[in-house]
Amino acid sequence: MSDLIQRFTFADLPVRGEIISLEHSFHTICDQHQYSHTLRHLLGEALAATALMADIIKIEGKVSLQLQSPSQVKLLVTECNNNGHIRGVMHPLDPDVTHYNFKGWTEGGTLAITIEPEQGHRYQGIVSLEKDSFSECLEDYFTSSEQLPTYLKLYVGKERITGIFLQAMPDSDNQGQDNKTAFEHVTTLAETITDEEALTISHHDLLFRLYHQDKVTLYDEKSIKFQCSCSRERNERALLTIEPQELIQLAEEHNGQIELVCDFCSKKEVFTQQQLAELITTNQGTGAIN
């Protein structure tokens, strides 16, 4: 019961929901970079929120979240695509920080959500960092950008992250008051679960505990897993953006080779001077540098 996301609806209430739990993917990503437990907290929240957004937005493509600040979080990037492939990286100012303080860590920073469909235009939205917690900032963003009351709660434990998303359905037939009342009802109940419950029990049991009187339907699970989209071909394309002479000189200055390390998964790709020369020749032949 981990690394799953599920939608849920209520038979008689105009509210939609999503619930997510991450374990293995969260551990894999944190272990690649040996982040401390304190740093894992924000990265975990961002991973869960990104996977939730990818499922809510329902596009064929990728959703990413990027936070940059002059404070503790120099850079935080998390991505999830429609296949549930997730990855993330964080560059902290102090890797040994011992106390998580969202506001202090992100002071003066910017948080952007980017939606990149495989077909069509890229969209970017900016999330205000005024609120005290990561989930409240996103909650605020959804509420104002979609004009729909939204609730987002993220629970981070050592082993697991759980996220609950609730959103009022758009008003129709002047049922505005009903929608607001229904939303308040489900969020008030959501607030009654403890961190321990959220981080230990299954989605089914959690929703049953909260909403057994509200005819809740939990839909099929979709799995989330860590998968990095880096590849030798992508690295080759990146290298080909450098002038051929410069590239060869760069290799000469580094023991006859260029090493590229993926920022997300730390995988290393080595290109020898000979391989670089071949790469340049092949691309000059096809004229496919761009």
Ligand SMILES: [Zn+2]
């Ligand atoms: Zn990678």
